Amino acid sequence: MPAPHTVDGVAQMPMEGIALNYTFDEADADERHSTQYFEIFGNRGIYHEGWTAVTAHRPPWLMATAGAELPTLDEDRWEVYDTRTDWSQARDLAAEHPDVLDRLKQLFLVEAAKYQVLPLDDRTVGRHTQESRPPHPFEGRSSITLYPHMQGLVEKAAPSFFNRSFMLTARIDTDGASSEGMLVGIGGRFGGFALYVLDSKPVFCYNFCDRERTFVRAPDSLPRGESVVSLHFDYDGGGIGKGGTVTLCIDDVAVANGRVESTARAIFSMNEQLDIGVDRGSPVAEEIARRGRFAFTGTLRDVRIDLARGGGVPAAERRKVELATH
Secondary structure (H helix, E strand, O other): OOOOOEEOOEEOOOOOOOOOHHHOOOOOOOOOOOEEEEEEOOEEEEEEOOEEEEEOOOOHHHHOOOOOOOOOHHHOOOEEEEOOOOOOOOOOOOOOOHHHHHHHHHHHHHHHHHOOOOOOOOOOHHHOOOOOOOOOOOOOOOEEEEOOOOOOEEHHHOOOOOOOOEEEEEEEEOOOOOOOEEEEEEEEOOEEEEEEEEOOEEEEEEEEOOOEEEEEEOOOOOOOOEEEEEEEEEEOOOOOOOOEEEEEEEOOEEEEEEEEOOOOOOOOOOOOEEEEOOOOOOOOOHHHOOOOOOOOOOEEEEEEEEEOOOOOOOHHHHHHHHHHHO
């Protein structure tokens, strides 16, 4: 199928790369993709016809060192490997083949110019300024209602729960039977939280970086029929990554509370998501690990997320919890 040159009057970028069609009928066909560049945060690489040149401008072990000074891009040391015989890149041949290195470095610049890599930018978080980043889909909204078909919302597109108070409110119907399953969850095994039902009892789990899990459990089963399960997280404030108080409610009556001592500062995961009514990723808690997608067995009508501005549950909602607790 030919790719369109324009869509709605907008010129389209070409579909880069080498199509694999030629391999379908000839599995041992000669390789047609003979050159490949790589670049991220100033780390660069170039492969061409069996040779590979790489330079680690900002290696992970340096990024993790506070106050470490980076060399300039011109000062980076390049390495050369013959990946036809040394695919694990164990023996650097830069000193033995300076001509190959020079040729590969020039080829990297050619490829970088072709694929809009230049100018090189070795910043990390500094790249994402308020002016340069795209608008967040929930920016400026303090209340969002999500529905069961809204699954797999990646974390960068999901509401931000970090360093603030929030509320989760799920309207459910057990259909007159015992129930279990996910109501709402974000993150997974290595960090995140989830509000779910287990053995007909609501449970909230906060997973702090796979180091500490805090559970708040309702002591009694849900009523048969319709009910509202809500979770109030009241952030301590006073900085980032602080703790908070958790109150679990059923039909606006507080049934359990607990304390989360530490919270994630800015991210749970690079590849998990926010799910409604199911758990598509890895489990936040081990007790739901072998339950597959852990779909809610009753009827989940919707989940409302209320985000406090600058910390603290909205006054009216906090007062409701206080009255219910007393």
